Amino acid sequence: MQGLYSVLLWVIPALTYLLGGVLFIKGLGDLTIGTLVAFVAMQTTLFPQLNTLLRVATQVRASLALFTRVFEYLDLDIPIKEAANARTFPGGRARGHISFEGVTFTYPSARKATIEDVSFEVPCGAHIALVGSTGSGKTTLGYLLSRLYDVSEGRIRIDGIDVRELKLDALAGAVGVVTQETYLLHASIAENLRFVMPEASEADMIAACEIAQIHAHIESLPNGYDTVVGERGYRFSGGEKQRLAIARTILRDPPILVLDEATSALDTVTERAMGGALRSLSEGRTTISIAHRLSTVRDADQILVVKSGRICERGTYDELLAAGGEFSRLATGERRS
Incomplete structure (x- = not known):
C-alpha cells in the first residue's frame, strides 16, 4: 500500500498537468493555467494527509496483531498456583x-x-x-x-x-x-x-x-x-x-x-x-x-x-x-x- 501511494504521488500530478494541458490547448471548458496550478497545489497538500491516514491504518493493523498475542498470553492458565492452605516461614x-x-x-x-x-x-x-x-x-x-x-x-x-x-x-x-x-x-x-x-x-x-x-x-x-x-x-x-x-x-x-x-x-x-x-x-x-x-x-x-x-x-x-x-x-x- 505504501509503495502504491509513492507511485501515485508522482504519477497523478503529471497526469493532471498532461490532461489540463490538452484541455487548455484545445480550448475545452473554462480551464486556465491558474486553475491548473491551484489544483496541483491542492493535490500536493492533500496527499501527505492521506499518507498519514495510511500509516495510521498500518499501525492499527499491527497493533491488533500484537494485542491478539497479548490477550492470548493473558488468557493462559497459570500452572504454578498457591495452595489453599499456603503458609509462611515460622x-x-x-x-x-x-x-x-x-x-x-x-x-x-x-x-x-x-x-x-x-x-x-x-x-x-x-x-x-x-x-x-x-x-x-x-x-x-x-x-x-x-x-x-x-x-x-x-x-x-x-x-x-x-x-x-x-x-x-x-x-x-x-x-x-x-x-x-x-x-x-x-x-x-x-x-x-x-x-x-x-x-x-x-x-x-x-x-x-x-x-x-x-x-x-x-x-x-x-x-x-x-x-x-x-x-x-x-x-x-x-x-x-x-x-x-x-x-x-x-x-x-x-x-x-x-x-x-x-x-x-x-x-x-x-x-x-x-x-x-x-x-x-x-x-x-x-x-x-x-x-x-x-x-x-x-x-x-x-x-x-x-x-x-x-x-x-x-x-x-x-x-x-x-x-x-x-x-x-x-x-x-x-x-x-
Whole structure:
C-alpha cells in the first residue's frame, strides 16, 4: 500500500498537468493555467494527509496483531498456583535449610525426564555448587527450587516445608536468583534497584552496588543513579548488567542465593573481585552456585556433578579432581580450552 501511494504521488500530478494541458490547448471548458496550478497545489497538500491516514491504518493493523498475542498470553492458565492452605516461614524469614528428596522432573511436552531421582541436602549457611556439561539439568534444579516449575515426583523442602505449601510471596522473599540473562526495566538505575525493595535508602543502594563492584562505574556516569538503563539495559555492557542484577539481589538480602552463571559476562579481573565480594555475601546464607567455569566453585563446601539429570559425583574440588571421574574430565577440558 505504501509503495502504491509513492507511485501515485508522482504519477497523478503529471497526469493532471498532461490532461489540463490538452484541455487548455484545445480550448475545452473554462480551464486556465491558474486553475491548473491551484489544483496541483491542492493535490500536493492533500496527499501527505492521506499518507498519514495510511500509516495510521498500518499501525492499527499491527497493533491488533500484537494485542491478539497479548490477550492470548493473558488468557493462559497459570500452572504454578498457591495452595489453599499456603503458609509462611515460622518467624517470617527462612533459615535456609534445603533438601531435595527423590526429585524427578519432566518439562511439558518432553518425552524424557530432565531430572531423575535427585536427592541432596544443603545445610543452613552452606555453599553448594552444581556443575556439569551443557544440558545436564543444573539450571533446572534452580528453577525447581524457586518454583518456576513444580516437580513431577518427589519434593523440595525449605526448612522442612514443601515449597508447594508455601505462599508465593514467602518463597520469592526466601530465594534470590541471579541468572545468566539479566532483566532490567526501561527506567533509572535507582528504580531498577528499588524494584525489589521500594523502601531502600540511597545508602542501601550504594552499599549493594559496592559489593557488586558497580558503584564506581555508576558514579562516573553524568546522571549517576538517575541514569536510564534503556530497554533491557541496552546502554550497559553484559558485565555491567550482570553486576546490576547482583546488586539488586544483594539489596533484597534473601536467606538463600541461587547464582546461575552469575559472573559469566565478567572479565577475569572483575570476576576475581566479584568472587571475593560474593564470598562475603554468602557468609551466613545458603548459596547454590550453578557454574560452567569450574574455577569459580573452588571454595564451595560441596560440589555436585550433574550428568544426564542425575548426580554422579559429590565432594570438594580437590577430592573430585583426584577421583579422576566426570569432574576431572570437565576440569581437563576447561584447561585445554
